Amino acid sequence: xxxxxxxxxxxxxxxxxxxxxxxxxxxxxxxxxxxxxxxxxxxxxxxxxxxxxxxxxxxxxxxxxxxxxxxxxxxxxxxxxxxxxxxxxxxxxxxxxxxxxxxxxxxxxxxx
Amino acid sequence: xxxxxxxxxxxxxxxxxxxxxxxxxxxxxxxxxxxxxxxxxxxxxxxxxxxxxxxxxxxxxxxxxxxxxxxxxxxxxxxxxxxxxxxxxxxxxxxxxxxxxxxxxxxxxxxxx
Numbered sequence: 444x445x446x447x448x449x450x451x452x453x454x455x456x457x458x459x460x461x462x463x464x465x466x467x468x469x470x471x472x473x474x475x476x477x478x479x480x481x482x483x484x485x486x487x488x489x490x491x492x493x494x495x496x497x498x499x500x501x502x503x504x505x506x507x508x509x510x511x512x513x514x515x516x517x518x519x520x521x522x523x524x525x526x527x528x529x530x531x532x533x534x535x536x537x538x539x540x541x542x543x544x545x546x547x548x549x550x551x552x553x554x555x
Numbered sequence: 556x557x558x559x560x561x562x563x564x565x566x567x568x569x570x571x572x573x574x575x576x577x578x579x580x581x582x583x584x585x586x587x588x589x590x591x592x593x594x595x596x597x598x599x600x601x602x603x604x605x606x607x608x609x610x611x612x613x614x615x616x617x618x619x620x621x622x623x624x625x626x627x628x629x630x631x632x633x634x635x636x637x638x639x640x641x642x643x644x645x646x647x648x649x650x651x652x653x654x655x656x657x658x659x660x661x662x663x664x665x666x667x668x
Contacts, residue, residue, distance in 0.1 A: 546600070
């Protein structure tokens with residue numbers, strides 16, 4: 444079992460650029476979650492999907508953030524335009540029904 | 556708004572001793588709680604969970620205690636090992652939200668030799 448796969452693992456970009464983070468959940472899981480982790484705010488839920496449908500996006504900070512899940516095996520989180528305050532580690536997690544969530548290794552984003 | 560919080564940001568324990576990590580939650584509607592362990596450079600890893608109809612649950616070297624009266628959750632690690640050094644998060648799920656978890660701020664456990 445490969446677990447949750449995220450890419451890239453590290454991303455360095457300049458302010459104003461578009462950033463796309465990718466996630467492949469564990470096969471058979473029907474829920475997918477995007478989190479952001481910073482020293483100041485800890486681990487925050489941005490959005491989650493059930494059966495590819497967005498259920499709760501109340502954690503998405505602003506319109507610059509968007510997430511999609513075109514199929515059961517792939518999701519993206521896009522930031523456009525990116526700002527320095529978006530610098531954080533972004534985690535994707537997946538679960539089956541309401542069971543425990545399995546986290547990916549994260550993407551460390553640095554916006555200069 | 557309601558949130559999950561931790562009492563101690565850093566806990567230092569000698570190898571072989573038992574560790575107790577505490578967590579206070581404020582949402583009485585939460586029905587499910589999880590402890591996660593996060594090592595440096597990695598994502599959170601599931602340790603143990605407990606439902607609100609239980610007071611105690613044991614795993615391998617770990618025990619979770621839930622006191623709903625005072626809204627308190629604790630993680631006990633027996634015979635702490637250097638590999639237990641990490642940040643530990645508690646998380647709660649509000650009843651009726653199916654999958655949504657709210658995480659605490661985390662406690663760093665340092666195991667000294």
